[in-house]
Amino acid sequence: MVEVGDRIIGYSTDTGVRNKGASGGLVTAVLAAALEKGLVEEVVVLKHISEYEAVPIITSDVNEVLASAGSMHTVPVNLAKYAVGKNVAMPGKACDIRGVIEQAKRNEVDIDNAYLIGLNCGGTMYPVQTQEMLINMYEIDPEDVTGENIEKGNLIFRTRSGEEKGISIDELEEAGYGRRESCRYCDVKIPVNADLACGNWGVIGELSGNATFCEVMNEKGVRLLENAIEAGFIEIQPASDKAIAIREKVNNVMLSMSEKWSEKIFTEIPDGERTRYYMEQFADCIDCGACKEVCPACTCGEDSKCTMYHNLEDNYRMSMFHMVRLMHLSDSCIGCGQCTDVCPADIPVTTIFRRFAEKSQKKYNYKAGMTLERPPFLEVMPR
Amino acid sequence: MDEPRIGVFICECGVNIGGVVDCQKVADYAGTLPDVVRSSVNKYTCSDSGQSEIKQAIKDNKLNRVLVAACTPKTHEPIFRACVEEAGLNPYLFEFVNIREHCSWIHMQEKEEATEKACELVRMGVSRSSKLEPLQSNEVPVTDTALVIGAGVAGMQSALDIADMGYKVYLVEKNPSIGGKMAQLDKTFPTNDCSICILGPKMVEVARNKNIELMTYSEVEEVDGYVGNFKVKVKHKARYVDVDTCTGCGLCVQKCPVEVPNTEFNEGIGTRKAIYVPFPQAVPLRAVVDRSVCIDCGACSRACSSNSVIMEQEDSFSELDVGVIVVTAGFDVYDPEPTHDFGYGLYDNVITGMELERLINASGPTMGKVVRPSDVKPPKKVGFIQCVGSRDKKRNRYCSSFCCMYALKDAQLIREKYPDSEVYIMYMDMRTPFRNYEEFYDRARDMGIRFIRGKPGKVTEVENGDLKVRVEDTLTNDIIDLDLDLLVLSVGAVSGESTERIRQILKVSRAADGFMMEAHPKLKPVDTTLDGIFIGGVTQGPKDIPYSVSQGSACAARASRYLAQGKAITEGITVDVNDDICVACGICVPMCPFQALSLEDGKLNIIKALCKGCGTCAVACPTGALQQNHFKNDQLLAQVKNVFTFGEE
């Protein structure tokens, strides 16, 4: 039977799922089993709209799970806020899972009944930019694309005709395409904060492309897998040492890339210039509140401290809204990048917030969204 | 709420304010501020005429807010709140601005700046005043029983007073007998009457009082709830003796083969058995078994004619519902052992004052014979060192208050018992306030006791356990080498471990000296910041017997106000939650040290009676749904905003 800490390779027993779902359909099968066997009542999945768009839906319909979009690199949405059902299973990138954990700390998610299947993620891309990139860099008609994958630092697209074309991420990012900025410096690629950490890194040999590597992180992970095995939905085998080593190696490559980006993006701004820098960054804010609305670490409703005491008539040199949010997020920001994505004035909100959060979280040796530890700002006694 | 109509009253406070601040100018300025309908200057706003002017103005100008700019709210806010309340205004619609301590007195040379600052302070106050909301204090019913923790002399007095007023009292004592430290003392200053002789009858009175339920050898384990509605869990430690049938005859004690030092009552001098009666006058006069040394031989059981020894007994618990709690948990005597103060613990003949009490006591281990430990011979030359463990930056900074007097008493007793002895008291200052204390000091001098003003530097043991003490007499600047047989350290009081445990259970504040903190050093000396919990005796800080007894009575009086009224008025400034905004994230819950907050059915629940109105939860609240009344965010931010003006103003 399965135990915490196990590393396995698995795939769906259903050929249809196995062929349709990414990497052998393990995650889809585990989700379907969780729903079928009553381990959960609902599942959060991405409903496919186009090759470049999907919408999260909460469903108890197995068919919706089977038809779901799987992992799409061009859907940079954070699922955390959709996991508010009482008894839910959710597949997600590390940042999705981090969001759910932050929501759980704020009593929005019952973590004991939320089953979190983590998916390795090297980063996501913007749909519109990606289409532009396909035309300009790959010379592929975006409509022809049927799938994409990141392998060995290359971003590979498959087309209708079955052709594959890959270009190195470095090259793409050099040209201003590629992953979202927050993904570039993200330092959690394998979602070890989830119940299961799944992905295709470490799947080698004949199973390559047809199975999923999965690490069991906790008891909930055990339940998820055992449930799916009992239901006959999946088959698993222990991962070989070589597989484990390869997964680790891929992860390390990704992390060292992140570190490089981090250094590049977070160059120190000298003491005398920071105030002006931040004032200028926020000057174009139109007070739409979208950054707060999408923030997976925030559980406030529409009226909250950041909005209630923020008046446009005050004409401050810096936004009260952002000051309060900077404070509230300095320990809780998970760096998912959603705020930057939705900012209509293209303010690099995430990058600014990370400047504060990186320092705070490092100081308190706390990383938001990884464990259920109470955020340091909310501690009663100083650490 | 109607449109704010603020009346502003600027107080000159004689020349205290008026001598620096141009009060008329401030009043004129206040008149131009939004919502202010009248403003004026008074000579003394707090005087009768000042107060009647406020009341008149409330009527004449239909004021619904009053602002007084005068001295500090810490002393005068209650006065003005009462004043506006008499005129029919909610007291929380009164706003106080401090232009004396915070302005005129600290800017005495800069009159112009002071006036300008006063204007700004008034403007800040006015902006806050506009946003004030009326508040109501809450009423909660009070269970008409009291809990007194600790049955020393203060606790006994308190229990008796409450009981005599007709209320049921649970008196919980951790030791097998009541009596506390006073039962250990020999004589009491300044009358030198026998301690147990005056305490004994009181102890019996406590036992006999029908309204007092005595719980000895018992400890308070948990306290929940709030004023009027405390739930208390008490542990009754197994005594292994049936209290109801034991007669305290002592036959069992005689048969018991185990003998150990008597640390409980005789400060380790002499011995007691594994089964023992605490002391001859103990109440209840019942035996108790020390199972940590008992060898289970069964001798006591066989000796007992009433079959009162029950070795199977286990700790039991009771749950009490009480309305008020009086804490008279007492203190510990300062222990010089760990730091070997003046050779204590190293040299046999250095003893503490408490040890001397037991030695000198006629019913003590030596039957009142003062002997020195090394050779059990009466000492010829006795020295006392004062302020041991007290008034010492490295130990405790405070004065333990009773050591001077007990040293004088013990010195006199030694001189009386052994007229040929020499007695020295080495002191920093002799502190002898209150009736007949100074006379007592005079008597000691008359009796030939020698006083040396100085704290000894070094104590060394010479042969036969004799001691050499070097002390500088700071009055004569002479270095004196005293050869002594016995050295008594006049040790002070410290808040003991068990008192600290009670403090933590009750969540009473701790003062810097480690004792429990009163609500106000002058005006609420036996209240705590927690409604319905009172502190008396040395629990609150070192004091002598009369003062402890007074505090015991004071606690009883303060506590029975609740019992007599049957209701308690709780803090008006509490937190409130706006359910429309609250997302029930629960972040605030662990922030409250008073357990006033909880999440119930996805909603935040506030027990108003537990809330003390500190507002720390409101800061943790990310949504701003939780607001501290009277210090709401918009009230505070209005003040912040009005610190500043457009430069041209």
Place this chain on the structure above:
Amino acid sequence: MTENKQWEPKIVAFCCNWCSYGGADTAGMGRFQQPASLRIIRVMCSGRIDPLHVFNAFLEGADAVLVTGCHLGDCHYVNGNYKTQVRYDFMEDMVLELGLEPERLHLSWISASEGEKFANFVREVTEQVRKLGPSPLKPEGVN
């Protein structure tokens, strides 16, 4: 304010009712003279001081903000000032990252008896801020 006077900072101090507000009172009673730069806002406990209030003070034009309360262990509300300490550490980090000079935000534990300490504290901070000049967050034309 008249034109020829030297610029005087505006400092907002949040004081708890029981200790530091009392400390300011004691400073007054002891007639410890201070620069007229300070504006005190009273709260019941320093644990009520919200970063919201502090940031708002800066945005409104404060040249410095003081957070004050009872000495640790002496809180009237058991542990309010420990919470203040936790929050202050965050505020301080934030103010520094925002590029404000460290002299513009202070935390001090002042008991009701420490009037002289209070006065000295005000004098020192005012002196420091005078040297720094107006806060970069101060809105134009406001003082």
Place this chain on the structure above:
Amino acid sequence: MKEMIYQTICPGCGVGCGLFIRENDEGKLSIDHMKSSPVNLGKLCRFGMKLPHYYAKANNAVNMTDGSAVDAETAIKAAVEILKDADTDSVALLSVGNTSNEEQMAFTKLAETLGTVVQTGIQKMCMPEPGTLAEIEKAKKIVLFVDPYVQYPLIVRRLLAAKKNGAHIISVGTNPLNLADETLDLKPEQYGELELDSESLIIADVHPNSDAGILKSVKSLAKGTGAGIQFMKPFMNSNGAALLANKDGNMMGLAELMEDIELGNIRTLVTLDSDPVELMPDAEAAIEALKNLDKLIVIGSVNGPAAEMADVVIATDPVYSKAGTFLNVEDSLQENSGTGKAGVDALSLLNAGIGGKTFTHDEMNYLVMKTIGSRETGTAQCKGSEIELSLVEIPEDMYELRYLYNPFMWSDREDDNDFVLLNRNTVKKLGLKKGGCVNLKGEMGELKMRFRVEAIPDGLVLTAKKLPIAKGVSTAISMEVC
């Protein structure tokens, strides 16, 4: 649990932001960002973010006759009776572009049967062909006649991108904009100072209250310098409405239309998602004018103030659940995923009732596509004369209250812009107190408002909110401290 997800566009203005509207099983609406939308990449402005509120408030349109709720059939029947009796010359149809092309087309069909035209509230004017919003990013010099932050927030990022690409941005107006390199308060005769060329772009907007004089000057500025011009529009389908309205009819401005109603020239008014009370700067006057009508028929998804006065209200589907297409300011065609056809169906029955043909949504869609495919381009549209409005004279001792019209004002959106803008001299002169308020006195009354201090020219008071004390784009008012 079953959720509905609608792929739709934001009805806030003519930009046409894509988004998803999610409807949970309790009918509660929320938004999802459509990051694949090339118009807005999923980004939304304040209005878009609050769209669920707008729908929650607005989607309560109910079929009514004379103020009482009835079923659709009864309402349509009542409307038919009114239209049958109406005299062709005194009937007017108004649709400013708050609905789909298909409904717009159906409305035009109804107009044809009635022998009249659909008015769009904007007088016929020579409009250049719209460019794409992406072109903003490429311009070398940009002249703004709008405040993008308040009026069209989703072009802010385009402008910032342009700036990053080296564009010089000049704001011609009154409010200093953070993204502008300079702010010039120019009169039309001074526009030459802008020194534009063919790599320059002018951004202005056209709405029912536009100052025709300025519009004309702006156009001639573009023509004279070869600069491009991007007209922003306040309604989600302004372009569709303009395109699908009967081309050769007499197109009036909204003000003219209201004047005709006031004069009794128009006795029956039919509106399609267009509320004159909300659209006119002075709501009271608009209500008074509408009282002169014999009959008022309101068709739409929104129950505005006009619906309250209407003889008949015919309810259509809220925008997000409508089937249909829209043309945004770039003239790019966008499609809703909704299936609601109540609007077209009602118009079809109305048309049939008065002797016309019935039609279906699909037929309308076909006609829309055909029209779009064959539309005339560029200045070929320009015919007829243009009328100039005269500018208001402001007396010496008074202030000019000027509206910063924004599209969201017409969606009856409670905004945080609950203040007026004035400058430091004004503050000083009036002795205003920080955090206090100012008393505005106009010919229609007094109002206490909070204020914000900005570096705007002397004597000016700006508002981005409709104030009941003044009418028109620009009004003389007096002010005092309160």
